[in-house]
Structures are given as C-alpha cells and as structure tokens.
Amino acid sequence: MQGKQPRLRDQVRTLIRVDHYSIRTEKTYWYWIRYFIRFQNMKHPRDMGPRDVIEFLAWLAVNRNFAAATQKARP
Structure with a gap:
C-alpha cells in the first residue's frame, strides 16, 4: 500500500520552510492560496x-x- 500524498497545506509549508521564508510569509502565501481556490469555486x-x-x-x-x-x- 502506498502512502497518502501530503495535503496541500503540508506541501506548501514544506516548500516555504525549505527556502527559509518567515512564518509571516508562510501565512500570507497560505491566505492567498486559499483565496485563489475559493475564487475558483473550490476546484x-x-x-x-x-x-x-x-x-x-x-x-x-x-x-x-x-x-x-x-x-x-x-509566488
């Protein structure tokens, strides 16, 4: 059985932290990702x-x- 793919939030968090962005930047990116997904009717x-x-x-x-x-x- 293969492991589940990490959730989007976890993927974003990992990429941002690998690049050593601040927590504030991480929160801002996540805000805009969620905004974009809502704009696209939760696609x-x-x-x-x-x-x-x-x-x-x-x-x-x-x-x-x-x-x-x-x-x-x-982004």
Missing part, C-alpha cells in the same frame, strides 16, 4: 492550470486594484 488545485491563475490575477487587478507588477511576482 481542486490539480484540476487548475495557467488560465485559472491568469483569470484570478486579472480579477485582482480589476476588482481589487492590484498593480500589474503584482501579477508578475513569483
């Missing part, structure tokens, strides 16, 4: 792709007045 992340990200970033730019530079930032 599973494995079922999303670049178009979903572009749609979300465009929505943020128009509806939340996020700067274009934000859309180019690396």
Whole structure:
C-alpha cells in the first residue's frame, strides 16, 4: 500500500520552510492560496492550470486594484 500524498497545506509549508521564508510569509502565501481556490469555486488545485491563475490575477487587478507588477511576482 502506498502512502497518502501530503495535503496541500503540508506541501506548501514544506516548500516555504525549505527556502527559509518567515512564518509571516508562510501565512500570507497560505491566505492567498486559499483565496485563489475559493475564487475558483473550490476546484481542486490539480484540476487548475495557467488560465485559472491568469483569470484570478486579472480579477485582482480589476476588482481589487492590484498593480500589474503584482501579477508578475513569483509566488
């Protein structure tokens, strides 16, 4: 029997901590990941792709007045 794949939260936490980001950054990233998933009507992340990200970033730019530079930032 194969082990279960780690939950998304655990995967994110591991990657952030390996890169030595602060706990505050970890919390901020997790907030935006959850926001993105809710924006996509709770679609599973494995079922999303670049178009979903572009749609979300465009929505943020128009509806939340996020700067274009934000859309180019690396998560």
